Amino acid sequence: MDIKLKVRRQNPEADDKPFWKDYAVEVPEYYTLLDALLKVREEVDETLALRCSCRSHICGSCGMRVNGHAALACKTKLSDLDQETVTVEPMGNMPVIRDLVVDLEPFWNKLYSIKPYLQPATDPPEREYVVPNETMFHLDGVVNCIMCGACVSDCESLSVNPIFIGPTAFAKEYRFVLDPRDAADRERLSQMNGPGGVWDCTHCFQCVEVCPKDVAPMDRIMAMRRMMMDMGMEQHNGAKRANAFMDLVGTYGRLDETRLLMRSVSGLGELMSFSKVGFRALWKGKLPPLKPHRIAGAPAVRRILERARNQRPRRFKVHQAQEEGVRA
Amino acid sequence: MIYKHDVLVVGAGLAGMRAAIAAQQHGVDVAIVSKVYPVRSHSNAAQGGINAALGEGDSWESHAYDTVKGSDYLGDQDAIEILAKEAPQAVLELEHWGVNFSRDETGHLGTRNFGGASQARTYFVADITGQALLQIMFEQLVRSGLKMYNEWFVTSLVLSENRVVGVLALDMRSGQLHGITAKSVVIASGGLGRVFEPSTNALICTGDGMAIAYRAGAQLMDMEMMQYHPTTLKGSGALLTEGARGEGAYLLNANGERFMKKSAPNKMELASRDVVSRAEQTEIDEGRGIDGCVLLDCRHLGRDLIMTKLGQIHELALELAGVDIVKEPVPVRPGFHYPMGGIKTDVFGETTVPGLYAAGEAACVSIHGGNRLGANSLLDTVIYGRRAGEAAADAAAKLAGEEVRETAVRDEERRIQALVDRPDRGQFAAKVRWDMGTGMVTHCGVFRDQKGLEACGDLLHDLKDRFTQVHVGDKGRVFNTNLLSVLELRNMLDLAEAVQLTALTRTESRGAHTRIDYPERDDEHWLRHILLQYREDGPEISYRPVTITQWEPQVRTY
Numbered sequence: 089m090d091i092k093l094k095v096r097r098q099n100p101e102a103d104d105k106p107f108w109k110d111y112a113v114e115v116p117e118y119y120t121l122l123d124a125l126l127k128v129r130e131e132v133d134e135t136l137a138l139r140c141s142c143r144s145h146i147c148g149s150c151g152m153r154v155n156g157h158a159a160l161a162c163k164t165k166l167s168d169l170d171q172e173t174v175t176v177e178p179m180g181n182m183p184v185i186r187d188l189v190v191d192l193e194p195f196w197n198k199l200y201s202i203k204p205y206l207q208p209a210t211d212p213p214e215r216e217y218v219v220p221n222e223t224m225f226h227l228d229g230v231v232n233c234i235m236c237g238a239c240v241s242d243c244e245s246l247s248v249n250p251i252f253i254g255p256t257a258f259a260k261e262y263r264f265v266l267d268p269r270d271a272a273d274r275e276r277l278s279q280m281n282g283p284g285g286v287w288d289c290t291h292c293f294q295c296v297e298v299c300p301k302d303v304a305p306m307d308r309i310m311a312m313r314r315m316m317m318d319m320g321m322e323q324h325n326g327a328k329r330a331n332a333f334m335d336l337v338g339t340y341g342r343l344d345e346t347r348l349l350m351r352s353v354s355g356l357g358e359l360m361s362f363s364k365v366g367f368r369a370l371w372k373g374k375l376p377p378l379k380p381h382r383i384a385g386a387p388a389v390r391r392i393l394e395r396a397r398n399q400r401p402r403r404f405k406v407h408q409a410q411e412e413g414v415r416a
Numbered sequence: 417m418i419y420k421h422d423v424l425v426v427g428a429g430l431a432g433m434r435a436a437i438a439a440q441q442h443g444v445d446v447a448i449v450s451k452v453y454p455v456r457s458h459s460n461a462a463q464g465g466i467n468a469a470l471g472e473g474d475s476w477e478s479h480a481y482d483t484v485k486g487s488d489y490l491g492d493q494d495a496i497e498i499l500a501k502e503a504p505q506a507v508l509e510l511e512h513w514g515v516n517f518s519r520d521e522t523g524h525l526g527t528r529n530f531g532g533a534s535q536a537r538t539y540f541v542a543d544i545t546g547q548a549l550l551q552i553m554f555e556q557l558v559r560s561g562l563k564m565y566n567e568w569f570v571t572s573l574v575l576s577e578n579r580v581v582g583v584l585a586l587d588m589r590s591g592q593l594h595g596i597t598a599k600s601v602v603i604a605s606g607g608l609g610r611v612f613e614p615s616t617n618a619l620i621c622t623g624d625g626m627a628i629a630y631r632a633g634a635q636l637m638d639m640e641m642m643q644y645h646p647t648t649l650k651g652s653g654a655l656l657t658e659g660a661r662g663e664g665a666y667l668l669n670a671n672g673e674r675f676m677k678k679s680a681p682n683k684m685e686l687a688s689r690d691v692v693s694r695a696e697q698t699e700i701d702e703g704r705g706i707d708g709c710v711l712l713d714c715r716h717l718g719r720d721l722i723m724t725k726l727g728q729i730h731e732l733a734l735e736l737a738g739v740d741i742v743k744e745p746v747p748v749r750p751g752f753h754y755p756m757g758g759i760k761t762d763v764f765g766e767t768t769v770p771g772l773y774a775a776g777e778a779a780c781v782s783i784h785g786g787n788r789l790g791a792n793s794l795l796d797t798v799i800y801g802r803r804a805g806e807a808a809a810d811a812a813a814k815l816a817g818e819e820v821r822e823t824a825v826r827d828e829e830r831r832i833q834a835l836v837d838r839p840d841r842g843q844f845a846a847k848v849r850w851d852m853g854t855g856m857v858t859h860c861g862v863f864r865d866q867k868g869l870e871a872c873g874d875l876l877h878d879l880k881d882r883f884t885q886v887h888v889g890d891k892g893r894v895f896n897t898n899l900l901s902v903l904e905l906r907n908m909l910d911l912a913e914a915v916q917l918t919a920l921t922r923t924e925s926r927g928a929h930t931r932i933d934y935p936e937r938d939d940e941h942w943l944r945h946i947l948l949q950y951r952e953d954g955p956e957i958s959y960r961p962v963t964i965t966q967w968e969p970q971v972r973t974y
């Protein structure tokens with residue numbers, strides 16, 4: 089099959105300006121994008137810089153943007169793309185070192201900032217920790233993360249908010265919060281309650297979409313938000329907004345944006361900062377009614393909300409279990 | 417620049433990280449250098465699990481005996497005893513650090529069956545055991561706070577009066593060469609899979625550390641012992657874990673027969689890897705294969721078990737071969753997998769060069785002898801990684817130590833620049849590597865004979881010639897992967913020669929080394945290791961008897 093690779097390149101030893109280079113290659117049906125790029129590098133242009141190693145989506149090296157979205161080159165089958173021209177760019181939200189190689193130092197530093205290691209309450213037991221298999225099995229979903237950075241590349245929050253800790257580090261954090269053996273969950277969660285924390289996620293789904301390992305970082309972030317609120321960490325505007333949202337929908341069966349805003353901010357000053365948006369909405373006739381009305385099915389909506397509230401991952405913590413005398 | 421530490425670990429896979437953590441706990445200043453970020457190391461590819469005699473009714477003796485038998489009596493039994501005795505503690509330590517090992521119904525560690533083992537003693541995390549272990553080891557490394565030189569490529573060791581004083585390394589990002597002084601250096605740079613084509617190994621498995629140590633005067637041992645894994649995917653050569661057979665999958669030939677009943681009537685598909693690979697190759701050679709493969713059949717295991725315990729291989733087979741293992745058998749064949757041989761060390765990881773230590777896949781203690789048992793090498797990395805780290809730290813604490821000199825850096829820099837400046841004579845590193853890899857699989861494969869091995873020698877001679885003409889098309893220095901591939905190729909050619917030469921020397925069949933012209937095991941002459949010493953005018957061969965503590969060689973049946 090004939091394929092054209094349109095690659096965005098950049099060379100710091102020349103002028104460091106991005107430029108496009110096209111490579112036309114003929115490859116077998118079963119080729120992945122990585123196979124094709126390696127063919128280019130080995131036979132056509134040895135100066136093309138990229139990272140790769142395992143060729144089987146386990147090492148996390150070959151993240152890049154394919155037709156605009158982050159993906160692993162070794163997991164992208166060319167025949168599945170069903171296109172003659174494939175655009176290849178370095179990952180986003182990270183500075184380029186050369187061609188498809190990006191600077192990952194900020195990525196790792198964010199990971200280190202969450203204390204990414206188990207912090208048990210006491211010295212370990214003589215044998216293994218006795219814990220339910222379901223909790224271990226549940227962790228597989230995040231331990232699966234190969235730190236490829238695809239989610240970070242396409243994260244919408246990060247593109248405007250560089251201090252956001254980001255989906256990879258949060259997926260890792262979730263792994264400890266949910267790990268029965270880790271006892272630092274309260275500190276971990278309260279650390280994430282601040283600037284750059286979980287409330288800065290815009291719920292854009294990008295990380296879920298692009299993750300090659302189905303880690304679903306956004307779902308983990310949402311789960312941790314709920315845990316934080318269950319622990320009484322409700323001071324953050326994000327938490328207030330979540331509470332107000334549930335409350336309003338529970339009461340009226342629909343959302344009331346005016347009240348949602350008023351109950352999501354801290355103080356009048358902050359509220360005033362939204363006045364411009366308010367006036368513009370008023371001007372365009374888009375301001376929500378000041379007095380909300382209750383829809384007919386409101387009680388049914390409330391019941392749905394309650395049921396959703398009760399569907400949480402089961403959290404089992406060894407140190408708490410010991411204090412409370414329960415067994416796995 | 418010249419940096420300075422007490423202990424320097426080369427390689428940040430499981431063995432390297434474990435060594436670094438151990439060395440730091442022994443109170444010295446430690447750094448770790450790796451050509452890729454630690455979690456990219458090839459340890460992440462291990463799917464199946466890690467062995468330990470932890471269960472009720474199991475014993476270290478049983479684990480040790482299985483390993484000795486698996487090694488076809490070439491493993492050194494003192495080293496194997498240490499491995500088996502320390503295994504339970506090592507696995508518990510990993511669990512305490514946070515590995516989410518699979519549990520049984522009571523919440524205790526659960527096991528699975530693995531090839532060559534008389535008991536189910538393989539502990540696992542679904543089929544991502546290596547990935548889980550590597551992540552957790554990396555977490556502990558981050559916790560330790562020790563210095564990491566990530567994406568630095570070590571090009572050579574620096575010696576002074578035959579003692580190691582440090583390394584030279586290329587910082588990929590800047591393209592600059594630097595020296596790192598260290599009183600002890602631990603080589604934990606992993607395997608040499610790319611010497612063979614196809615292979616289950618990653619592109620980074622180029623045996624750099626082995627070759628660098630070898631050229632610095634360390635001996636290599638058991639280099640003829642190269643493991644071919646029985647279930648690698650047709651086409652890409654990706655590995656489908658032994659865990660599949662551990663869970664009960666069958667191997668079938670073109671006639672739908674479970675052919676393992678001929679060569680291993682008791683253990684069937686779970687015999688040792690060398691035994692299974694030979695049986696498969698025989699089926700294929702005698703015309704009972706399908707398109708150069710046999711079939712791995714998982715269908716009877718059911719969708720639920722496949723999805724929960726073998727999800728990764730389900731994904732690989734689907735993506736790379738378009739086969740849904742829930743519905744169809746998948747074509748597999750023996751593929752290059754693991755070198756039992758490597759840098760010779762004692763049970764403290766010390767090599768034959770003062771100040772130089774080695775551990776993990778790069779080293780040969782020798783635990784695995786003629787054939788490694790599945791799930792024993794992750795164990796090898798953590799146990800001998802720790803032991804090497806501790807020994808390196810203890811030695812460093814007692815030494816004043818010399819430093820890497822600027823002149824050493826300048827000389828190496830000149831050598832590298834000369835490579836970059838070579839004129840284009842039309843020889844590409846990738847092509848030379850391909851010819852080497854396919855040649856090695858043809859001549860040093862599952863079955864070998866004198867004629868083929870001699871032809872292989874000629875081929876390698878030719879390739880070494882061609883190597884002197886290989887040029888670097890990329891003249892830049894920042895992230896020059898082209899330059900790297902040439903440096904790696906040089907390392908691989910030296911190792912290929914070591915494999916070919918030792919395979920030609922061992923005139924018997926033992927473990928993974930099967931000589932058609934010498935089909936029997938010959939304990940009288942060959943219950944010994946072959947060692948290689950690098951010399952300018954070609955490798956020098958010597959021998960060492962196998963250490964036997966309590967298990968006298970017996971006929972090996974499964």
Ligand SMILES: Cc1cc2nc3c(=O)[nH]c(=O)nc-3n(C[C@H](O)[C@H](O)[C@H](O)COP(=O)(O)OP(=O)(O)OC[C@H]3O[C@@H](n4cnc5c(N)ncnc54)[C@H](O)[C@@H]3O)c2cc1C
Nearest residue numbers: 427428429430431451459464570605606776777791793794
């Ligand atoms: C597909 C597959 C499946 C496997 N399954 C199992 C299993 O189920 N159970 C089991 O026990 N074993 C298994 N193994 C074997 C086991 O995974 C490896 O033997 C083991 O993980 C090797 O670890 P290591 O630390 O020695 O090397 P690696 O993890 O390979 O690490 C090598 C390190 O050295 C660094 N390095 C190399 N060269 C240089 C250089 N020039 N300069 C700087 N740094 C360098 C690399 O960057 C890397 O960090 C499997 C292997 C494969 C390939």
Ligand code: SF4
Nearest residue numbers: 243289290292293295
């Ligand atoms: S859902 Fe949140 S974390 Fe995920 S990409 Fe969007 S903003 Fe980033």
Ligand code: SF4
Nearest residue numbers: 233234236237239299
């Ligand atoms: S969560 Fe997914 S996309 Fe993000 S780093 Fe991990 S594996 Fe990659």
Ligand code: FES
Nearest residue numbers: 141143148150162
């Ligand atoms: S090469 Fe390892 S993830 Fe693609």
